[in-house]
Amino acid sequence: MKRRDFLKSVSGLAAGAALPAAPQIISSAYADARSETLLIVSEGGPNNLDIHGVGTNVPGYEVSWNCYDRLISHEMKSGSGGVPYYDRDKFKGELAEEFKIDDMSVTFKLRKNAKFHDGAPVTAKDVKWSLDRAVSVGGFPTFQMSAGSLTKPEQFVVIDDYTVRVDFLKKDRLTVPDLAVIVPCIVNSELVKKNASEKDPWGLEFTKQQTAGSGAYKVTKWTAGTEVIMERNDDWVCGPLPKIKRVIWRMVPQAGNRRALLERGDADISYELPNKDFQEMKANGKLNVVSLPFSNGIQYIGMNVTKPPFDNPKVRQAVAYALPYQKIMDAVMFGLANPMFGAPKDKPTEVAWPQPHKYNTDIEKAKALMAEAGVAGGFETTISFDLNFAGVNEPLCVLVQESLAQIGIKTTINKVPGANWRTELNKKEMPLFTNVFSGWLDYPEYFFYWCYHGNNSVFNTMSYKSAEMDKLIDGARTAAAAGDTATYEADVKGFVDLAFTDIPRIPLYQPFVNVAMQKNISGYQYWFHRRLDYRAMAKG
């Protein structure tokens, strides 16, 4: 090849590269499709379209929420900054036209005109079959149902074609709220039964690939790991017809690209970006950024109380006085979190969770406490974190490491791969670690039951056991069920105080869920599951 030919081929290539430079010719059909379509970009997508499936991931919950209906749902109230926020205490019927809560049961009257996506009417037997399924399939759905004392198929009784009664196993304040979470969704029982097999009696393989519900949207195309396309169900009767006709949800792994897509106006909405990006986008004002605290969620530093030196409350208090709280808020969270530290000395404990504790960064006090505990010389330990959330966890642990060094605690940072994190938590051997816990049901005793109770659930990551704590938590649960407000309040204040003096885990902050969207997108609502509800959203 001669030089001339070579140059020709190079310039030809350059011309080829410039091909898309021509402005895109936007046909009117294309523009229409654009205005009725919501384009969402996020890092991960669903692995299963059915929340009852084996190991359905969090993005899968979003599909379930929008494509299936539940008997009841929550009302909305105005949250901070005027953003609609789900009302923990107010319920409205979704598939149920009306419902009546009695002493030991709740009765639902179903809407007579509700239909599944295939046109079959939603009847009481579908409701029973779906709730039976939720308490029987095992794994996460069954566990979530049991959190509201819903464990046995006998609890769900068909009265007539359009009436269902749910019997309470015992008095539990969480039973009704638990019927409004994502799990007790109503599935098209006839359709799924047709596609079930002996090995798979609940038809999980079928509903994994397609939605079989009555919800406002239905999945029309799903390419795992790439995109989900949902179309509006025009026959939806459980609420006002949604404005968005079509939802295209694309997986874009690179956070930088997601931000670029938003800023160029190509994507409508995104979440799961680094805090720094959210803070910058907030500052430049081109997009709407909504930041709301996780309900009932806290990022904390945990200490394994079964192992010295953290078995000594004085050492734990010393650590609590040595943590660089404000630095973490500024340098890691960029202010996008609620501080959970440094409450004024004289502030009375509230009947609420989360609430800030009274520790503050005070190295002198920490040193004194270390001396009192007899470890003035310090010690060595490791601090572990989940690499899946390295964006926050890594700088956080580095700051903690730096700060603890000042009181003589030498820490090595142990990065645990995401797949391994839960295994490590279950083993309960890590001496020092950071983690987040957030409960769907927003009640203090629910949080404490999972995180501090001596029955030692997975989330009691500190292996904390205290007879007094158990008594207070159990007391609050019983009092809540019985409606005994005075005892309830005393018990809640009691366990919060105990958690702060014994300090097996040190709350750092309440993280925010951040969502960035174009200015023409409205109707975002905060839900306990922290995923999007397309039904209320509108464009333009």
Added chain:
Amino acid sequence: MLTMIGKRLMFAIPSLIGVVIVTFLLTRALPGDPAAYFAGPAATKEAVEQIRKKLGLDKPLIEQFFRYTNDLAHGDFGNSLTTGQPVATEIRNRLPASAELTLLGLIVSIVIAIPLGVLAATRPGSWIDHLCRITTTAGVSLPVFFTGLMLVYLFYFQLGWSPAPLGRLDVFYSAPPTVTGFYLIDTLIARDFEAFRSALSQLILPATTLAIFSLAPIARMTRASMLAVLASEFVRTARASGLSPTTVIVTYAFRNAMLPVITTLSMVFSFLLGANVLVEKVFAWPGIGSYAVEALISSDFAPVQGFVLTMAVMYVLLNLVIDILYGVIDPRVRLEG
């Protein structure tokens, strides 16, 4: 020829068996417990055990292995837990995406690198030789994700020339009916020229990124092997016989210099196919590289095994093709075969 192909395929069988055993053992040796991972954040010990049982992970290793090989024999690669799909389907859907991108990247790379290498070899020390040196060094020194992000930043974010890095097609076009799985070909078969344009413009940036990266080995190898051939006696004889420079370089020297280049090409191709994970991540490309890595991160055994096995088969086939090509280029290889 046919006996040679048959022989080569026979030789591949033991290595494939080895690959099956090794990947099985390696995935089992990974840290992390898939049952705990997939039981979700709110799982009790019992829930984890239930999942473990469902996945068949409570059985002894040897039984798991026989079950796995039995499934394999029936063409069943198992199910991915992260995406929830059968691995065989996923690989079948994703391989063309990776292959199309890689092939295009490789073609762009060849079109630039081979002439560049030849020119650099024929004029050592000239500006074109230096250009060759600079581009190859730069290309191989820049990590692909960096090149990719830079290109996106420049051509998409700043200039707005390139379409949004959202995978193989613009969001509002639908994929053509699958014939080959290559969108560039399938859109033409379907006579959907708008979609063809969209697919092509989506491909340009990622293919360029790959090309920049793979330029170096091809250009360097072409240059080195051309230099060696040009210094040999038969080229001197050809020159002395008064043949035109084009004939000498193209017919005599280039053909002889092709062998090592072909070997390099095959290596670059298989390397790119498996290792363009980062490019796939940057451009949200639904290829097999990102699929395998995601599976690895979540200790999802089946896709990892399926991926390694597919790659092993690809290597075997690729090597076979290269061997045949050797025969076409160099008659001596054919005679020995």
